[in-house]
Amino acid sequence: MAPEMQKRTFAIDTGDIDSRFDDDGRLKRTGTVMTASAHIITAVIGSGVLSLAWALAQLGWIVGPLALTIFSVITWFTSTLLADSYRSPHTGTRNYTYMDAVKNNLGGMKYKFCGLSQYGNLVGSTIGYTITASISMAAVQRSNCFHKNGHEAGCHTSNNMFMIIFGVTQIILSQIPDFHELSALSIIAAIMSFAYSFIGLGLSIAKLAGGNTGKTTLGGVQIGVDVTVAQKLWSSLQAVGNIAFAYAYSSVLIEIQDTLKSSPPENQEMKKASLIGVSVTTSFYLLCGILGYAAFGNDAPGNFLTGFGFYEPFWLVDIANLCIVIHLVGAYQVFCQPTFTMVENWCNRRWPESKFVTKGYAVTFPFCRVYNVNLFRLIWRTLYVIVTTVIAMIFPFFNNVLALLGAISFWPLTVYFPVEMYISRAKIPRFSSVWMCLKILIGVCLVISLLAAVSSIEGIVVDVRAYKPFHS
Template sequence: MKSLNTEHDHSAAESGNGYAVTDPIKNVDEDGREKRTGTWLTASAHIITAVIGSGVLSLAWAIAQLGWVAGTVILIIFSFVTYFTSTMLADCYRAPDPVTGKRNYTYMDVVRSYLGGRKVQLCGVAQYGNLIGITIGYTITASISLVAVGKSNCFHDKGHHADCAVSPYPYMAVFGIIQIILSQIPNFHKLSFLSLMAAVMSFAYATIGIGLAIATVAGGKVGKTNLTGTVVGVDVTAAQKIWRSFQAVGDIAFAYAYATVLIEIQDTLKSSPAENKAMKRASLVGVSTTTFFYILCGCVGYAAFGNKAPGDFLTDFGFFEPFWLIDFANACIAVHLIGAYQVFAQPIFQFVEKKCNRNWPDNKFITSEHSVNIPLLGKFNISLFRLVWRTAYVVITTVVAMIFPFFNAILGLIGAASFWPLTVYFPVEMHIVQTKIKKYSPRWIGLKMLCWVCLIVSLLAGAGSIAGLISSVKQYKPFRTIHE
């Protein structure tokens, strides 16, 4: 275990955390790390960027599988569960006391402080496996949105039934090049501007989607809806109803899962006011905002399209006109995912770089940084190791996205495996340890029941995702061009 003095001595050299210490008093916190400047507002932006993904536009499909009653109730329940467990996790940022205890910089550090043992490794597998999957999935989703722009213009020129084929691979390559550049941002502390921009984009396309759905409802061209959703024998078979309902519950549950990066977001907050108080406020704002948009997108979208609701009513062409507005909304999705990719990739970058710094502290390639004067941006610290390793990561995730463009189907499975441990199990277990809740007390029993119920939900959602994955693999053709 390094002493605080040792941490301070190496603080300028650890590229994994992007330190550039010039004044040991002004530019560092009490533990020698770079001074944090984040507020509840920037944390809220990070949360909204992480949570409101382009999947918000697929919630109409999820509500269609579950119906008005179950779909809306499940949305609200998961918003409460997510906020409840996120407040527990926020209190665990410092240990043992939530205000004066020692800082934990990552989710694994928190689990190590409170639970220890093999649970630390379980946390690492769940967290980083999920993060890697999301970065690959976002590469695919961004390209699908950009493909939709090209197809929208084609449909406008040639008619809605024209054969408009557009390849997603050039768009994936462009997305990868942009991420190589943005990945040189040293750490999470420098992402605020990117998250604010991405949050604005997410509001823009979600609002456009809601507006178009409202216009469809107002125009009277609405689909058939039911209290219980899709009808067996009419819309789906009995087996499809079961599996799709499980998958819909999973979509809703994982739409809220930002616990993967919660601690990393909290580590950007300045120490006054207390980080846990600011994080709870940010979580309340983030979850409330996302729930509002989720209910609007899901319910208004279902009202517009009924039981035939498309998987994504912007990229799957639930709407064709006005084509320029569809183009703008899909462009907003792509820009949002550019920022969201970084929110999920930065914890991976910092984990690897921190490990390398600890294992090879005397390796100049890993630890040294070079000051470069970039026109219009001023001086910028460049680490050759950071440049090579982060570029390699982006290239690999982009290539995997190109080879397996159905990877979004796997994301549901990765989400099922990570939702329960990261969003529910670890926060609850650490809360029990931190607050010393007595075994078999009413509160202990209630928290344990919450864990078991969420585990069952994750297992059912995982089963639904596997069924969807099998269907995707059967239709799989590598390097195909997307047709309408």
């Protein structure tokens, strides 16, 4: 037996808490509430916050903030249930992924449905982040053009080149081996999210103080004035989908929890991190949504920072958009690493003798530590980034893509599986009051998700009719 394996076996058998390994034989996890909160904020405050002013414009002053608050409470509640699913109830063994948790708590075919939902959402989110990052990079170029040539200049800018630049960056960063080495990147990304949110808030307040604001109403965009009845219905449902997407981090919650130290218990620390993450993001969401809607009114743009992109101070808007790009660089990694890990673990089990799949080659980079390069990881992750970038270039529809991702992922990942695992783990009696309340929550959220998904698909179909792929 290799020396490293002997150490791992000894650590497991003796329970040596001073060893370099955890109770499952893996290297000791070093994550804390702070790093987990950073991961959550990085995953949550992203492209979702940019669409909230538009969402409130569709829903109005009453329904908009109420919807934001309700979704935040549901997300926090179900995240506490999901955190308790990290360790299996009978054996106490760890569930390294969301799929593992569903498989060990619910079994059957449900974990396959979970995998389809989770990894579909993760892939979709990376596509959405590519679109959003390119919009922000293009906004920087356009604002500089308007500043130089005047606000009447055309300043036409294609997003495709910026998507390629973002994709190349992600190809390099995707060679980070796993989730456990993303803490520094997530902390930087979280700081960036605060930076551009504060800038957006400041610009909204300045616009309000200047008196050059749009018209707002209790019910949002007005039928017969701004939109037709059908447009009002579709846009309101799309707004709900955008709000759902704004809280989409359940798909990576278990993976984030797996980075935490084993003492104090991981579920307790994860609940603290979830409370911090959801509280911080909800506060920012309400501020950005409310002030953004107050500033732009019923004409609020899909990305509220681009609404300031053609005005002064152009340099401040540029900083905000650059912060968005840096943040999304980290968020992309948070959402793609679970997919990378799943595929690579499966291939390692399927072809354990293949040197192409399993062997690493030590490469020393100047001024860096020795890096273990695996050819399969290099090629597969590069192909993944290329494919998601090309899809983003084909379907660059910001609001509708976000709404569809939110609608598809919210019900199964944020509501259904956490609640069902809790019912199974706690052995809640059928038709008891608690069981009925939880089932009603599942049913109501399912209806909302289906309606939002249908409206998003309708919006994408409308966009596709007027769009030529690879043309801005």
